[in-house]
Amino acid sequence: MGPFRRTQKPLLFLGIGASLFIVALWTLIHNSEQVTYFVDSYRSKMHLSQQQEFKSGLGVEEKWTAPRLASTTEETTIPSVKLPGTDTRQSAWVDGFAILDKLYLRNGTFYIVTSGSEFPSRDHLIAKWLKMEKGVDLEATDKELQFLHPSRAKEVLGEYATIIPGFSVVIYDPGQFMHHFYHWWGEIIIGMWRVYSTLAYGSFDETDADGAPLSVDSLPFPSRFLLPAVESGEWRDKAGLNGPLMRAAFPGIPIEKADYWADLAKLDTTVSFERAMVINRHNSHKHRNSGIWFKMMAGTMNLTAPDGYWEPIRKSLLVNTVGSVPVVDSQGRVVDSDEKPIVTYISRQGAGRRLIHEHHLELVKLLKELEKEGLCRLEIPMMERLSIKEQLAIGAKTTILVGVHGNGLTHQLLMPRSLRSAVFEILDPPSYTFDYEMLARNMGHKHYAVNNDTLITFPKGEYHKGVRFSPGFHGNTIPVYAPVIADMIRRRLTEPDDFVED
Numbered sequence: 001m002g003p004f005r006r007t008q009k010p011l012l013f014l015g016i017g018a019s020l021f022i023v024a025l026w027t028l029i030h031n032s033e034q035v036t037y038f039v040d041s042y043r044s045k046m047h048l049s050q051q052q053e054f055k056s057g058l059g060v061e062e063k064w065t066a067p068r069l070a071s072t073t074e075e076t077t078i079p080s081v082k083l084p085g086t087d088t089r090q091s092a093w094v095d096g097f098a099i100l101d102k103l104y105l106r107n108g109t110f111y112i113v114t115s116g117s118e119f120p121s122r123d124h125l126i127a128k129w130l131k132m133e134k135g136v137d138l139e140a141t142d143k144e145l146q147f148l149h150p151s152r153a154k155e156v157l158g159e160y161a162t163i164i165p166g167f168s169v170v171i172y173d174p175g176q177f178m179h180h181f182y183h184w185w186g187e188i189i190i191g192m193w194r195v196y197s198t199l200a201y202g203s204f205d206e207t208d209a210d211g212a213p214l215s216v217d218s219l220p221f222p223s224r225f226l227l228p229a230v231e232s233g234e235w236r237d238k239a240g241l242n243g244p245l246m247r248a249a250f251p252g253i254p255i256e257k258a259d260y261w262a263d264l265a266k267l268d269t270t271v272s273f274e275r276a277m278v279i280n281r282h283n284s285h286k287h288r289n290s291g292i293w294f295k296m297m298a299g300t301m302n303l304t305a306p307d308g309y310w311e312p313i314r315k316s317l318l319v320n321t322v323g324s325v326p327v328v329d330s331q332g333r334v335v336d337s338d339e340k341p342i343v344t345y346i347s348r349q350g351a352g353r354r355l356i357h358e359h360h361l362e363l364v365k366l367l368k369e370l371e372k373e374g375l376c377r378l379e380i381p382m383m384e385r386l387s388i389k390e391q392l393a394i395g396a397k398t399t400i401l402v403g404v405h406g407n408g409l410t411h412q413l414l415m416p417r418s419l420r421s422a423v424f425e426i427l428d429p430p431s432y433t434f435d436y437e438m439l440a441r442n443m444g445h446k447h448y449a450v451n452n453d454t455l456i457t458f459p460k461g462e463y464h465k466g467v468r469f470s471p472g473f474h475g476n477t478i479p480v481y482a483p484v485i486a487d488m489i490r491r492r493l494t495e496p497d498d499f500v501e502d
């Protein structure tokens with residue numbers, strides 16, 4: 001091989017490469033219409049996923065543009081909407097769940113830039129992210145949040161801030177209560193979504209491209225979840241549901257933890273959250289409703305939310321796991337199936353808190369009789385032995401859910417709303433708590449607390465007074481007089497529509 005060839009060969013390849021590049025460029029330019037068409041059609045398919053499309057200019061840029069910066073003098077606001085049919089404006093804020101637009105963060109401290117005074121005080125917006133324990137002062141300080149007049153913004157925050165686009169959900173708590181299926185899904189996520197979904201009202205006087213009023217389905221999903229006080233897996237539950245279900249409900253949406261916060265602090269710059277919700281358990285208990293229901297989401301009940309506001313999450317959870325979203329008709333039957341209404345008894349007989357064994361057997365016997373009468377199909381899943389997908393598939397088709405107070409009843413988050421849907425929560429008498437009642441009210445299911453032979457239930461707007469824990473609340477000899485449950489299920493599944501207890 002001579003020197004001549006050695007120098008010629010790379011040149012030859014370079015020549016071929018360059019020609020190919022010119023041909024490709026020419027093709028692209030002369031077929032740009034087709035290329036644009038292809039890109040557009042792809043993009044409109046993506047639109048169906050409704051995850052990243054933002055109305056009213058809020059959100060992710062579709063095309064790449066130069067990074068934008070925000071002036072730090074732009075004022076922070078709490079969004080509010082006009083409730084339909086009234087003159088009432090409702091702010092997307094309650095203790096423990098606060099939506100703030102243009103919320104600034106620098107070196108781990110939030111800043112509300114405002115020249116007015118219409119904000120709730122700091123101790124109603126945020127708290128220290130320490131564990132809730134006796135004697136620990138959780139009231140917020142200048143480290144957590146400061147109010148800043150726009151005239152001082154430049155001096156404290158610098159002239160510009162990096163924009164964090166979209167809707168950021170900031171769960172400003174340690175892992176203490178998060179790592180529990182009920183606390184995560186039944187309080188934090190549902191409370192977040194209840195407050196956020198109130199913003200759908202703001203769209204009712206607008207119309208979308210087809211002229212139809214916007215609905216909860218058009219609310220963009222969060223862009224990210226931020227858990228600044230949580231290290232790695234501290235937010236995950238033992239049963240292993242929190243994590244996978246978050247990926248199913250919010251596919252492609254990151255869940256960032258303490259290291260993210262630390263990264264931002266190290267940059268020594270200011271960021272501006274386009275829209276953020278700050279969630280905090282300590283503050284949620286400052287709401288007067290918390291003294292009635294003793295639940296983190298109690299205060300969120302004070303906001304008027306659109307009917308069926310949970311549906312987008314339920315749909316997303318089911319589409320991305322089971323692959324479909326069963327709907328139940330007024331008779332309690334899954335539409336487009338030949339099945340009877342499904343009654344699911346979640347047995348906890350393998351767990352700590354459980355029924356007297358004979359009472360469990362009697363309950364199973366009476367529920368099986370309902371099946372023999374042709375009123376329903378009975379499912380008695382051992383949830384802990386099923387895959388997540390199998391668990392969700394059962395919840396998704398259930399019209400009536402029966403079980404001892406406990407995590408299994410959180411599966412009602414998957415149950416379709418319907419006239420006849422109901423949850424029977426068996427408690428050791430004379431106990432009463434609001435955990436699953438609160439969920440049932442939000443989901444549109446009738447709730448019955450079962451104290452042995454007594455059903456305790458309340459119409460809309462009325463509530464049990466106080467909580468009660470019997471000594472045997474967590475015990476393994478919880479009594480239940482099965483006929484009261486079986487009889488009420490029979491009534492709910494057979495009575496004419498107008499008679500079904502609401």
Ligand SMILES: *[C@@H]1O[C@H](CO)[C@@H](O)[C@H](O)[C@H]1NC(C)=O
Nearest residue numbers: 106107108109143265266268
């Ligand atoms: C950032 O916050 C840390 C911890 O609160 C503090 O020690 C440090 O001085 C702050 N840095 C700047 C530049 O303000």
Ligand SMILES: *[C@@H]1O[C@H](CO)[C@@H](O)[C@H](O)[C@H]1NC(C)=O
Nearest residue numbers: 288289300301302303304305
């Ligand atoms: C919220 O609380 C206020 C003040 O207690 C009360 O007047 C109002 O009716 C409540 N709204 C809802 C929707 O619960």
Ligand SMILES: *[C@@H]1O[C@H](CO)[C@@H](O)[C@H](O)[C@H]1NC(C)=O
Nearest residue numbers: 429451452453454479480481
């Ligand atoms: C439960 O109810 C049944 C039927 O009324 C009754 O016979 C039984 O004594 C009750 N058990 C308890 C522990 O209250």
